Each structure stands twice: as structure tokens, then as C-alpha cells.
Amino acid sequence: MADHAGKAALYDALAESAKALANGRRAELIDVLTQGERSVEDLALEIDQTVANTSQHLQRLLRAGLVRTRRDGTRIFYELSSPVVSTLWHTMRRVAEEHVDGLEQLAAAYVGDRSGLDTMTRDELRERLRDGDVVVLDVRPSAEYAAGHIRGALSVPIGDLRARLQDIDSGARVVAYCRGSYCVYADEAVRLLAEAGRDAARLEDGFPEWASARLPVARGM
């Protein structure tokens, strides 16, 4: 007969990865890290938590093996330890979307009304990029742009957009993108651009989807 203690311990270990994700703040961290590596302070700002608290969550993720660290001078960068982790996060999100009820309402409440916003599919953007008749704006924080972006996109963090409006060719069709469908930066950008009389749309999804569809990306500033 198999030993019961052994079986329990095995499943406890298997559940460790789930435990690491079983907290809203850590889920948020993993989601942000999906966009690329970030420093602790940066992440703390991103998830609206104290640095100490963020650090503790990160260390829990580290212990579970979901992230790894790299030191650069005085700061420490965290990143996902492998692509499987990002797959896990996306699968979890799909399951939650399908099965956690009330989630759609929460998402709608957070994202707000998108009915007035023009959108563009990945395929259309790819074609227009090939034809060169589009300006693509990456409105995520510049650290995320640096870690990877759609090839040909300009980095215009959402906070800088208003000030840099005049740098953007006023005749061109403009497409803004950010992290994905839950991310509201691109929405804000499109609204701001539309108010300024530009022909603006948001990419339906975000950078991770673009990258995992193996479409052209670039790194650095």
C-alpha cells in the first residue's frame, strides 16, 4: 500500500505554485512581470503597496520559484522565471473569466465604458505597419517599453502623452496599445487623442499577445 503521508506531501508541494498565486497583490505582480522585469520600488508603485509589503510578496513568489532576481547596481530586478509561469497566469485568468462569477462586473467597473472607442485587431495593425501608414504608441511605463515592445512603436507613457501631442504627425492614423484588455492606459490615450481631433484607435489586446503571436518585437529604448 502506498504511504498516505507521502501522497499528502506530494500534493502539498504541487499546491505550492497555486498558493503563490493565491493572493490579489501577487497576481497583480505576476501580471505586471508578464510585461518584463521591474525593480521592487517600481512594482510597489504599480500595485499601490508599501515597498516592504511588495518585497515580502516578491520573496514568496521567489520561494515558489515563479520569479528570479538580478542585481543591477543598487537595485534588484525581478522577472518571471520561465514562460510556463506566464502560461499559468493566462490559464488562471481564463478559468477565472469563465467560472468566477461577478468577475465581468468587476472588470467592467474597473475598465469603464469602451463603447465610444475605436479598436484595431492584431492582423490589421500588422498590415498597416507593413504599409507604414500608421503611428503606433506604446503608452505603458517606459520600463516596460524597454523590456520589449511592438517593433516600430514609439514610447509615450500615458502621463507624457498630452505634452507630446504635437510630436505626433497630425495626419496619421494613431494606434495605442498597453498591457492587454484589462489595461486602461490605451483607453485613456485614445480618448485624449480623439479629443485633440486625431484619428485614434486602441489595439484590441496588448503587448504580451503580440509577442506570443510571434509578431515583430524590439527591445531597448
Place this chain on the structure above:
Amino acid sequence: MADHAGKAALYDALAESAKALANGRRAELIDVLTQGERSVEDLALEIDQTVANTSQHLQRLLRAGLVRTRRDGTRIFYELSSPVVSTLWHTMRRVAEEHVDGLEQLAAAYVGDRSGLDTMTRDELRERLRDGDVVVLDVRPSAEYAAGHIRGALSVPIGDLRARLQDIDSGARVVAYCRGSYCVYADEAVRLLAEAGRDAARLEDGFPEWASARLPVARGM
């Protein structure tokens, strides 16, 4: 600016699915349910817990939407609410295998030494089934056989195997299978058969892998 409370609530909701899996006993339940629906008492036996405790875990899974129930006479059957859940479980397992350290040791400690056991791949078994020169034994509990099994397999729960040895054609090559690579029933069966002088091997993986490879399956006893 987006409301922070809304964002936190959204991610908390997304983390709900992970919380449901963030416990060894619940992970075990999901794993068993991967094989098909089961009653509460049955599941309690399977995970070596009291019925009350098992019931509470099941209800947590139910609240998270990962399972659904069906009443049949006096008992209640639980099953996974959709195939995505089983995908989630497998992804989680892959992540744990890759990143939780000490897991391999735990698995090895539980599974024991397999070096003396002959194994057969899915492809080989499929060919032999087509040629008809193999006896296939499903050594899982009969409830799991009923919920779905390799077409052509006989149901011989591991506890009954010794008593039914003489029913098995003594000239044939015998292949035993159970739930997957962590499942030890098939190992036990192969050892028992080998001791009895039979030509026995275990299928490398288990029924779920067979089914998701879309190979021939059947239901019922």
C-alpha cells in the same frame, strides 16, 4: 486616473481560482476528478479525509466555479465544470515540476523505484490494440473505469487483481494503466503480474493523456 480599489478587487477576483487550488487536499480532489465524476464519500476515501472535511473542500471548489454537482438518488456527484479546469491543473503541475524544488524527491519517495518495470508508449499500445495481441487492464477504481476508459480495456481494480489472475489469458502480453505518471496502481499491478510469471508492462502515462490525445475511449462498465 483609474480607481485603485477597483483594480485591487479585480485582481482579488482573478486570484480566486488560484485560492481554490491552493491547498493540497483540494489539489488532490481536482486531480482525482480529472478522471471523471465521483461521489463525496468516494472522494473522501480517495484523499484520506473525513467526509465532512471533504465536503467543505468540495464546496470551496464549487464556490470558485471549478466543479459542478449532479444529484443521483441519495448521493451527489462532483465533476470538473469544464476542460479548462483540467488544463489549469496540468499547467500548475508543470510549473510545480519545473520550479518547486524538492518536488522530484517527494515524487520519487512516493512513487518508489520503477527501474524494474517494463513500460509501453501510447503509440505502441495503440498499434497492439489494433492488432489485437494485447490484454489491457484498467486498474483504477471501477467508478473511474465507468466514467471513461481506454476502449478494449478490462476493469480490474488493483485490489481485485490477485483474485482475478486466472481470468487473464496466460499467454498474452498484459498492459496495465491507471491515472498517470504519479499513480502507483499500475506499478503495483505490473509487479504482481510479473511475480505470477506474466509478460506485463505499464502504460507510460495514464487515461487522461490517452483521452486528450483523442485515442479511442469508451464509457460505462
Place this chain on the structure above:
DNA sequence: GTTCTATTCAATGGAATGCTTGAATAGAAC
């Protein structure tokens, strides 16, 4: 060496979780 800064550590209190026990419920069988 000293100072500065990003990160981590340690201790706290309050909330959620997990297992146990014994009682309650809701259909089935009679």
C-alpha cells in the same frame, strides 16, 4: 572611511484557513 538608497528583516495584530466534532437536513427506502 561616511553617507545615501534600495531592499530586506522582524515583530505585531487582525483576518482567513484547515481540521475536528457533533448536530441538522433532505431525499430514498420502507
Place this chain on the structure above:
DNA sequence: GTTCTATTCAAGCATTCCATTGAATAGAAC
């Protein structure tokens, strides 16, 4: 109707988890 049985509910206690606070550390800049 009564009895039986599978499941759920409710209360209790020990454990773990989470955000906060303030102190400690380790490397960079000077």
C-alpha cells in the same frame, strides 16, 4: 408516515496569512 444514509452545517481551536511599522543590511556614491 418512520427509518436510513449521504451530505451539509455550525462551532471551536490551532495555524497560517497579510498589511503595518520601524529597524537592519548591503552595495553605491562620495
